[in-house]
Structures are given as C-alpha cells and as structure tokens.
Amino acid sequence: MSASNPGRQAFARLRELAGNATPILVAGVGSGVTARGAVEGGADLLAAYHTAVFRIRNLPTILAFLPGEEPNGVTFSIAPEVIASAGERPVVLGLAAHDPRVRIEALLDRAEALGAAGVTNEPFTGLYGAEVRRELDRVGCGFAREVALIAAAARRGLLTLGWACDADEARAIAAAGADLVGAMVGFSTTAAVGPSEIEAAVASVRAIAAGARAAVPDVLVLAHGGILNEPTTVGTVLRASGVHGYVSGSSAERQPVAAGMAEAMRRFRAAASGGRGE
Numbered sequence: 001m002s003a004s005n006p007g008r009q010a011f012a013r014l015r016e017l018a019g020n021a022t023p024i025l026v027a028g029v030g031s032g033v034t035a036r037g038a039v040e041g042g043a044d045l046l047a048a049y050h051t052a053v054f055r056i057r058n059l060p061t062i063l064a065f066l067p068g069e070e071p072n073g074v075t076f077s078i079a080p081e082v083i084a085s086a087g088e089r090p091v092v093l094g095l096a097a098h099d100p101r102v103r104i105e106a107l108l109d110r111a112e113a114l115g116a117a118g119v120t121n122e123p124f125t126g127l128y129g130a131e132v133r134r135e136l137d138r139v140g141c142g143f144a145r146e147v148a149l150i151a152a153a154a155r156r157g158l159l160t161l162g163w164a165c166d167a168d169e170a171r172a173i174a175a176a177g178a179d180l181v182g183a184m185v186g187f188s189t190t191a192a193v194g195p196s197e198i199e200a201a202v203a204s205v206r207a208i209a210a211g212a213r214a215a216v217p218d219v220l221v222l223a224h225g226g227i228l229n230e231p232t233t234v235g236t237v238l239r240a241s242g243v244h245g246y247v248s249g250s251s252a253e254r255q256p257v258a259a260g261m262a263e264a265m266r267r268f269r270a271a272a273s274g275g276r277g278e
Helices: 006-019 032-041 050-056 061-065 071-086 104-113 130-138 143-156 167-175 195-215 231-241 254-272
Strands: 024-029 045-048 091-095 118-121 159-164 180-184 220-224 245-248
Touching: 006 024, 006 159, 006 220, 024 032, 024 220, 032 045, 032 071, 045 071, 050 061, 050 071, 050 091, 050 254, 071 091, 071 104, 091 104, 091 159, 104 118, 104 143, 118 143, 130 143, 143 159, 143 167, 159 167, 159 195, 167 180, 167 195, 180 195, 195 220, 195 231, 220 231, 231 245
Parallel strands: 024 045, 024 245, 045 091, 091 118, 118 159, 159 180, 180 220, 220 245
Antiparallel strands: none
C-alpha cells in the first residue's frame, strides 16, 4: 500500500499518538460548523454520519434508526461541508451496509470520491435490540454486512473504525481489518453517575477491548456512549480500562452547541437592554 494513501497516513498518526500514550480524540460531527470547531479544539479525527446530522437538527438520535431518510444519503449530503471544514484533519464517513441491494464497493467508491480518509459502520445493528438484531442477522442484513464493509474498506487501505457492542462483535470486526475498534457502551445518557455506573462502564469497555485484542493484539480501541458524556467521567473510564481514546457524540456537539447558543443570546439580551438584563 502506498505511503501516500490518506487512510494509511491517518492511521500512522493515530498509532503514533497511541505509542506516545496520548489519548486519541475522535469527534462525531453532523455539520461543517461543528467540524470546524472540533478541529480548532484539537480532535485527531472526525467522523461524519447520519445520526450526527439528526442531533444537530435537534432530533433524537434514536429517530435515525427508524424508517425515514436513507442514512447513506444523509451522510453523503453533509460529507463535502465536513471534509472542507476539516482541512488537513482526516474524516471517516459512517456507512450503512445492511441493505443487500446496495453494493458495498459502490458505497466505498463514493466515499473515496468525496475525499474521505476512511469509513465506519454506522448505524450498527448492535443497538437495535436483541430480537431485531437476530432477525436482521437471520436474513443476511445484520452485523455480517458491517463486517464485510470494514473488510472491503481495509483491502483498499482506507482508515477503518469498526463499532462493536460486545466482545464477539469486537473480535469479528478487528479480524476483518478495523484499524480502530469502537467500544460502544450504549446510548448516551445524562443520568446520575456514581461508582457503580463507572464500574459497569469500565467492565463493558474492557470486555469489548479484550474481544478485539483476541483477534488483533495491538488493535487500537476507543470508548463511546453510555455515561461517557463529560470529560471527568471519560478520563476516569479511559484510565481504568486502558483503552486508547474516546469518540465524542452528543457530549461534544448537541449539548455544548445548545448551551453556547443560549449563553450568547443571554449576553446579547443583556447588552441590548443596557445591562438591565431580561
């Protein structure tokens, strides 16, 4: 594989960070402006995907998993603005591979043509619930298609972020050639976090990491989801689980964008009122 391949260049940089014990930070983004903010804030890699677009529209992430807009169409529609805003920072696109009528190679062709450094399997069937997931797997529209996507992208030398919800998925996605394995702890939550919640999150991340390392001992593993929604908790879980970094979602996009906009409006209101407040 050519050393000038963008995917391999991006992976070499991430591997260097991990080798220096520097946590890898991946920002999930759904717009050009949040992509720019992520780059300015120091994200090492950007991931653009359709559920991020939903959250920047102030729609619940779960809505993106229901019938409606075609996920790849949504992702491809915002890819140019994200990639342009990212500058030199690499971008991976979230691709839905589940529909057997859609050729995986055609999806990868389009991602490469747009200038993406790589891809990730998003959405992933692990969040659909056990019953739905079993039915998708039974008819050949489930996790195996996600594995095939990652394997095909790896053969091209694209940077690959493979999501896994348990140790078995992690083993399979790593064996398929995922450069990065995402340890998915669950849907993001704003519930109170105590020692038991931290312990459970650490155990989940460790189990997924162990599954991935059973296939590829030196694979890079990143954590995401569940209670991992603010910096202190993320730092605690990363140190306790020994994984290589963190993938943000609503934690660094929906929540701070809404809070920042609200604060700006309060300040403008105060200034326009001559300091009289509201």
